Amino acid sequence: MTEAGESHEAARLAKLQAIEALGIDPWGGRFDGHMPVASVRALPVNPESPAAARIAGRVVLRRVMGNVHFLDVQDSSGRVQVMLGKKQVGELGWKLAQELDLGDLVGVDGTFGATKTGEPTVFAREVAMLAKSLLPHPDKHSGMTDMEFRLRHRYLDLTYNAETMDRARQRVMLVRAMRRHLDDQGFLEVETPTLHAVAGGAAARPFATHHNALDIPLVLRIALELPLKRLLVGGMEKVYEIGRVFRNEGISPRHNPEFTMLELYQAYSDYRGMMDLTEGLIHACATALRGSGKVTFGEAEIDFTPPFERATYAELLARHAGADMADPTSLERAASVRGIDPAGKHPDVLAQLLFEQEVEHRLKGPVFVHDYPASLCPLTRRKRGNPAVAERFELFVRGMELANAYSELNDPILQEATFRQQLAGLAEDDSMARMDDDFVRALRHGMPPAGGLGIGVDRLAMLLTDTTTIRDVILFPLLRPERGPQER
RNA sequence: GACCUCGUAGCUCAGUCGGUAGAGCAACGCACUUUUAAUGCGUGGGUCCUGGGUUCGAAUCCCAGCGAGGUCACCA
Numbered sequence: 342m343t344e345a346g347e348s349h350e351a352a353r354l355a356k357l358q359a360i361e362a363l364g365i366d367p368w369g370g371r372f373d374g375h376m377p378v379a380s381v382r383a384l385p386v387n388p389e390s391p392a393a394a395r396i397a398g399r400v401v402l403r404r405v406m407g408n409v410h411f412l413d414v415q416d417s418s419g420r421v422q423v424m425l426g427k428k429q430v431g432e433l434g435w436k437l438a439q440e441l442d443l444g445d446l447v448g449v450d451g452t453f454g455a456t457k458t459g460e461p462t463v464f465a466r467e468v469a470m471l472a473k474s475l476l477p478h479p480d481k482h483s484g485m486t487d488m489e490f491r492l493r494h495r496y497l498d499l500t501y502n503a504e505t506m507d508r509a510r511q512r513v514m515l516v517r518a519m520r521r522h523l524d525d526q527g528f529l530e531v532e533t534p535t536l537h538a539v540a541g542g543a544a545a546r547p548f549a550t551h552h553n554a555l556d557i558p559l560v561l562r563i564a565l566e567l568p569l570k571r572l573l574v575g576g577m578e579k580v581y582e583i584g585r586v587f588r589n590e591g592i593s594p595r596h597n598p599e600f601t602m603l604e605l606y607q608a609y610s611d612y613r614g615m616m617d618l619t620e621g622l623i624h625a626c627a628t629a630l631r632g633s634g635k636v637t638f639g640e641a642e643i644d645f646t647p648p649f650e651r652a653t654y655a656e657l658l659a660r661h662a663g664a665d666m667a668d669p670t671s672l673e674r675a676a677s678v679r680g681i682d683p684a685g686k687h688p689d690v691l692a693q694l695l696f697e698q699e700v701e702h703r704l705k706g707p708v709f710v711h712d713y714p715a716s717l718c719p720l721t722r723r724k725r726g727n728p729a730v731a732e733r734f735e736l737f738v739r740g741m742e743l744a745n746a747y748s749e750l751n752d753p754i755l756q757e758a759t760f761r762q763q764l765a766g767l768a769e770d771d772s773m774a775r776m777d778d779d780f781v782r783a784l785r786h787g788m789p790p791a792g793g794l795g796i797g798v799d800r801l802a803m804l805l806t807d808t809t810t811i812r813d814v815i816l817f818p819l820l821r822p823e824r825g826p827q828e829r
Numbered sequence: 830g831a832c833c834u835c836g837u838a839g840c841u842c843a844g845u846c847g848g849u850a851g852a853g854c855a856a857c858g859c860a861c862u863u864u865u866a867a868u869g870c871g872u873g874g875g876u877c878c879u880g881g882g883u884u885c886g887a888a889u890c891c892c893a894g895c896g897a898g899g900u901c902a903c904c905a
Contacts, residue, residue, distance in 0.1 A: 348874060349839050349856055406868090407861035426862060443855075456863045476839075480854050482866045483841040489897045490840085545904060590904045591830080600905070697903085735905095742905055797905045821896070 349477040356440040357473050363436055369471030372397050372448040379418035382461050384453045391452035394463045396421065397471060399500065400445045402481055410438050414449065414463075415500070422462045423449050434468050443481070444474030493823065495816055505813070511630055512802045512814055516583060518629035519603060519798070522622050528579040528605060533568035535561060535585070541777045542566030542720070545588040548598075561587035565604040566720065566793065567780045570749060573606050574788045581605035583798065594810040595741060597818050601798040606749065610792035611722075612732045615746035616709055619736060619794060620647035623707070623744075623801065630805045638807050643707065643738060650708040655730075657710060658692060662699040666692050666714060667729065689714035704737035719759040722748040722790070738804055746794040753784035 360367040375397040384392040398416035405411075408427040413420050425438045429451075441447065448469035456462050479485040484501045491498040491505070498505045520530065538557070540547035542564030550559050565582045572580050587599045607614060624634045627645040634646035655666040664675035669688040676691045679698060686694075692714050704710070711734035715723055718731035732748035750756050760781070802814040812818040 352856055402866075404864050404867050405861090406864055409862040409864080411864050411867080413865085422865075424863075428862080456865095458863065458865075460863085460865065462863090477855060478840080480840040480866095482854060485840065487836095487841085487897085489836095492897090543905085586905090588904065591902090593903085594899085596904065602905080745905075795905080800905070823896085 350475055353442055353473065353475045353477075356442060357475065359440045360437065360470060360473065363433060363440075365433075365437060365470050367470055367473040369446065369448070369469065372469060372471060375448060377418035378414065378416045378421045381453055381463060382419060382421055386453070386455050386461070388454060391454045391464070393451075394453040395448070395450045396423075396463060397448045398446065400441060400443055400447055401478075401500075403441065403443055410441075412441070412447070414447065417506075422456075422460050423451075423465055424456065424462050425465045425468060430465055430468055434465070437468060437470060442474060444476070444478040445470070446472040446474070489820075492812060492818060492820055508802075508806050508808060508813060509816060511806045514630055515626055515802050515805060516601075516798065518626045519583065519622065522625040523581050523605065526579065526618075528581045528607075529577055531569070531572060531577070531580055531582055532584065533562075533565060533572075533582055535587075537562050539777050541780065543586075543588075546590055548587050548589045563588050564795070565602055566795070567777060569604055569606050570788060570791075570793070571780070571783045573608055573749075573791055574783045574786055578608035578789070579605075592819065594812070595800065595803075597799065597811050597815055599819065600811070600815070603796040603798055604794065606791050606793045608789040608791045611748040611790065612711065612734055612746050612792055615792040615794045616649075616651070616711075616734060617647075618792075619709075619744055619746065619796070620645075620649055622796075626801065627805055636805055636807070638739065638804060639809070641705075641739075643804065645707060649736070650706065652708055652710055653712045654692075654696065654710055654714070655712065657700050657704075658696055661703055662695040664692065664695055687716060689716040693717055701737065701742070702740040704740055706736070706738040707743070708737050709734045710737060718747060720747070720750055720756075722750045722752075723755075741800055741804075742797070743800050743804070744794060744796045746792065749788070749791045749793045751784060751788040751790055753781050756784055757781045 357367050375395045378396055378398060381394045381396055384394065396414060396416065398414040400412050401415045401420065402413035403410065410425040412423040412425065414423050425434070427435045430438065448471050449463055449465045450467040450469070451463050451465040453461070453463055479497060479501050485491055485494070485497060491502070495505075499509065524530070536550070536552070536559045537547075538559060540560045540563045542562075543566070545563040547560035547563050550561065551557070552559050563586055565584055565586065569580055569582060581603060583601060583603050585599050586602050589598065590596065592598065605618075607618070610618075624645050624647055627634050627636055635642055635644050658664050658666050662675050662679065665671040672688045672691040672695070675695055676686075679695065681691065681694050681698070712724060713721070713731045713733040715721070715729050715731040718733045721731040721733045724730040724732050734746055735742050736744035750759070760777070799811050799814050803809070803811060806814060808814050
């Protein structure tokens with residue numbers, strides 16, 4: 342801490358002691374009976390018999406006019422001006438008023454009215470100290486704009502940037518809308534383990550950890566899929582989980598190492614059923630947040646009104662990459678032309694590389710891309726009459742993969758074979774290629790045919806709150822820890 | 830991981846050609862009972878991200894590192 346910072350803090354510590362000297366606890370306590378600021382502001386203004394008002398919140402602005410102080414007090418519902426007059430708040434209250442700083446938390450009891458300039462105001466009779474703020478707060482005019490500072494002090498960001506608080510609330514509403522939609526359709530919400538012995542259900546690198554008492558290595562889950570499908574075996578026919586998954590991979594405006602997934606499984610459905618369900622679910626979320634299926638995103642408008650566009654993987658690959666998914670020679674040629682070295686790569690891997698490079702960013706969507714190369718989808722049922730194609734779709738919106746779904750593979754013999762198959766071109770530590778014996782055993786007991794769906798909740802939140810970086814729809818995204826003073 | 834940009838007071842930011850470190854807000858002091866980013870007068874506050882180099886002299890130029898942002902690559 343620099344000397345300047347210390348001088349700010351020293352001044353506040355001196356006030357803290359002054360407050361204690363008045364016999365007032367600077368850390369406050371229970372303050373019953375207060376109203377949201379927004380409700381106070383809605384009270385009628387009647388000078389004849391002014392309404393009682395009692396609020397609690399943070400002092401975000403202060404104008405000292407000699408024997409009268411004006412405070413702007415903010416709570417989670419809004420801001421209102423408070424007038425503290427020397428004659429009105431009594432001797433002790435007035436002494437306390439001298440010691441208030443920006444950022445302090447106060448309770449105010451008084452009446453509601455308007456000043457002569459018409460400003461809605463709580464005229465204080467009593468002021469209560471609820472918590473002293475010992476550190477200076479951001480500039481009252483320019484606020485805080487530095488991205489890193491905002492992320493490292495999210496509490497200040499929430500306090501001083503209304504958009505941050507709004508987005509946080511919208512996200513809560515989104516998850517709530519999701520739950521309501523699924524609950525209404527008879528889905529059961531469950532919680533499955535975060536600590537797994539084997540990372541499965543997705544292609545990603547896991548975080549490794551260790552359990553001391555059992556002395557076993559564990560990983561943090563990278564997907565919800567395998568436990569949920571065990572529940573299908575167990576007879577939960579419609580089941581979902583909204584939970585955090587962890588992938589030990591890069592950070593970008595669209596990627597955080599921990600993020601929230603919705604996964605759901607519906608017995609006796611398939612990926613077509615999941616398309617219908619996805620459309621209904623996302624439309625319901627959009628409507629809950631933005632009032633309709635049409636949402637603005639930057640300069641553009643995204644229309645989530647069903648039905649969404651549908652296109653097969655093969656036709657998109659042919660259109661944008663000039664490659665025939667069913668013809669290895671064609672794939673190799675297209676790959677070479679586009680700077681991808683085809684040597685030693687499985688044709689399906691080439692197809693996927695081409696798809697990612699040439700197709701994905703062109704998909705403004707929402708568009709269901711369906712019928713994937715089978716070897717990319719080891720947990721997916723093959724298309725009837727065409728074992729090279731998997732009954733899978735991904736939903737793309739603005740070049741971003743938003744949802745992933747398939748007809749679940751319930752054939753344990755094929756599942757085991759798929760697990761054993763090493764795909765050329767996939768990394769050695771790729772979790773898709775890892776065997777989960779216990780899961781295969783569960784399948785052997787009989788899993789109903791089912792549709793399964795995964796949605797990236799953070800990404801949906803981005804699209805529905807018009808936010809371009811995932812770090813602004815996650816309250817505490819991962820940052821490199823600040824170095825402590827002792828390390829400098 | 831690669832490339833580009835940024836890092837100066839508590840916050841937001843200037844800082845010219847390399848020549849004593851600046852502003853607004855915040856803080857401190859004084860005045861003020863109806864202000865709206867209150868106002869007026871005065872005062873204090875700096876490891877210019879860190880380390881090295883060039884130079885008589887570096888916030889400024891060079892190198893390395895750290896942190897962040899953006900773009901690209903990969904995962905959703």
